[in-house]
Amino acid sequence: MNIAGHITLLVHPQMVKVLASLIQMLADGLREISIETDIVHELPHGFNGKAIVLGANLYGEIGLVYLPRNSVIFNVENYTSDWMSNEYTNILRRFSVWDFSESNSLFLSEIISRPVHYFRTFYVSGLSRIIDENEDIDVLFYGSFNDRRSKILDEMRSRGLRVEAAYGVFGEQLDRLIARSKVVLNLHFYDSGQLEIVRIFDLLANRRAVVSEVNSGELVDADLASAFVAATYENLVDVTEALVNDPDRRQKVAAAGFDAFSQRRAKKILPEALAWSDLPRLPGDMVIGSGKMYDPNMLNIDIGTQWNPDIVADISDPDLLTREFITTRFGAVRLQPDLIVSITASHVLEHIHDLVLAMKNCLELLAEGGLLKVAVPYDLSYGAWQDPTHVHAFNERSWLYYCEWYWYLGWTEARFDLIEQTFHYSPLGHELAARGVSHDEILRAPRAVDEMHVVLRKRQLTEAERAHGRQMRGDIRA
Incomplete structure (x- = not known):
């Protein structure tokens, strides 16, 4: 499928560091299919092109009042998130929506009474950048903290694991922590959490051993079933501890993750998503x-x-x-x-x-x-x-x-x-x-x-x- 043209990535300033890998994946992937792109924080006056919006919940309705109706909102919020406000869901009703998770997209579709497209992340070579260092960190977790996350991290520490928990750390500083870690942990913020592939795919592209919380009812893509180690919330500590203490298995998990994820390419995934977003949809x-x-x-x-x-x-x-x-x-x-x-x-x-x-x-x-x-x-x-x-x-x-x-x-x-x-x-x-x-x-x-x-x-x-x-x-x- 030949696609030519230009698409603007509209990224809220607060999301630039948080979603840096997703932004790079989209920008590089669009160029791979001959779509030029630029990354902006606000639309120029009189803009009448097509945009993919990251951080629409932060822009609000006023910030997106002139966004062309053929644009796409890329949702990275859990369907039960505090960000899922009436204002934000009304924004989603007006535009085509891509979502980070297959199961989350189904729940979100029910909320806005319109189809939501599950967007599969894909590999671009620019993601692979982290060079291995001395692995002096047993378990790395990065993200915001709440009781359900702290409980797991505290229990890991009580077992003698060297746990690094980072918040507000991005770029090269975060890359160095990842390079020093034997296992990187993905842990839901909400009890209703869905597999946060937007937190994982960058790790897979860098051959890291990942343990992720996956509970009953969550959907995992078949091609990524062996790309990381999945565990329920109740079993996370046991599973993570076992992987930390098994270097051979860690290497196999990291290699399998890269092999599986690197098969995903923009030339297949992006045209399908863009074609879906161009289908007629019920206006809001x-x-x-x-x-x-x-x-x-x-x-x-x-x-x-x-x-x-x-x-x-x-x-x-x-x-x-x-x-x-x-x-x-x-x-x-x-x-x-x-x-x-x-x-x-x-x-x-x-x-x-x-x-x-x-x-x-x-x-x-x-x-x-x-x-x-x-x-x-x-x-x-x-x-x-x-x-x-x-x-x-x-x-x-x-x-x-x-x-x-x-x-x-x-x-x-x-x-x-x-x-x-x-x-x-x-x-x-x-x-x-x-x-x-x-x-x-x-x-x-x-x-x-x-x-x-x-x-x-x-x-x-x-x-x-x-x-x-x-x-x-x-x-x-x-």
């Missing part, structure tokens, strides 16, 4: 009532077939979240809960008869922290009632029931917060403002405001709000 953003405002970067829904939306549906359909829709771009689609990052409804809500059900569907479709962006005519404007198909009018208090009075609508799990509300003046409104009339007075003046724009953000109810809702509804089960 939706527009309802898309009509002639069809946006190819969004999931377009409209009740009218004449506009050729992705999905022909009514947002107030009570069965909206149980039906399957066949789309031209994305195949079969189910609009399940927590699927969407943002919903845009521009001059749509005033046409919907069952507005409460429509808002409920939007609430359920949105992921935690997702945004509903609304534009509607103001109730004192000409536009509010000049259209005979309008069935609602809106003012600044029209959002109260979807926010503070959630209980009145029977909402028991989530609600909206009103985070932005702006008003677009008519020529009369601008004239009144120029004369010094206050904003509040302008809002009360007929024909002075044409429309209002509102942004609502979904969030889960607090326990206090749930209890308040039960009390206000008179729920005797409370």
Whole structure:
């Protein structure tokens, strides 16, 4: 497969040292398949190429607001990590995602309701750089510490093993520690940890003997089954001690690891991953009532077939979240809960008869922290009632029931917060403002405001709000 072009590696500054080997692997591998690359910490103004992002959780949504939709997020976080925030998972819903672990990718796919690609690390010659030294360290562990890691390390020390535990050590300083170590230990930070191949592949490329925690249910690639010594958390100390005391076996493990990993090449793995990322994927953003405002970067829904939306549906359909829709771009689609990052409804809500059900569907479709962006005519404007198909009018208090009075609508799990509300003046409104009339007075003046724009953000109810809702509804089960 011949690929030509350019891909930018967007790497958060805090991840440059942490992921140095992964960055080198990607950069060298891309060049091997004739794709030029550069490594940047922020995208240049007007960037419209393709990027692979490392450290997307640190950039946040604001830092990636102009990232082209054809870009890839390379996830290196465990699916239960504290970094797996609502903001970060919403970023993942918007882009193609590569993941460091096969099993982690499956869990993450369930979280974001989209396929996640397991990216297999591969060998490039530049990774092989560590020269053996006198092995005066029995066991090396590097990474952050917590109780589950410290427990294993302390038990190894109690058995007389010379253990070096390093944190915040990178580059040549870390390489020297690795060169002096008989065994390098990979140990999960979380009980739910998955094989951290991004911590191991560089060691395999440098012929190091590795012991890694691998527990029941974790997936290990068949070609790497003999590349390191695997042990459950409970057996790590025994297994590591035995390997430290068996130099012949250590040499065989190190050699097998290099032999297995060095067979993996960019020319096979990278084109497959890039081709996967170019497949059509369900957008994270939706527009309802898309009509002639069809946006190819969004999931377009409209009740009218004449506009050729992705999905022909009514947002107030009570069965909206149980039906399957066949789309031209994305195949079969189910609009399940927590699927969407943002919903845009521009001059749509005033046409919907069952507005409460429509808002409920939007609430359920949105992921935690997702945004509903609304534009509607103001109730004192000409536009509010000049259209005979309008069935609602809106003012600044029209959002109260979807926010503070959630209980009145029977909402028991989530609600909206009103985070932005702006008003677009008519020529009369601008004239009144120029004369010094206050904003509040302008809002009360007929024909002075044409429309209002509102942004609502979904969030889960607090326990206090749930209890308040039960009390206000008179729920005797409370």
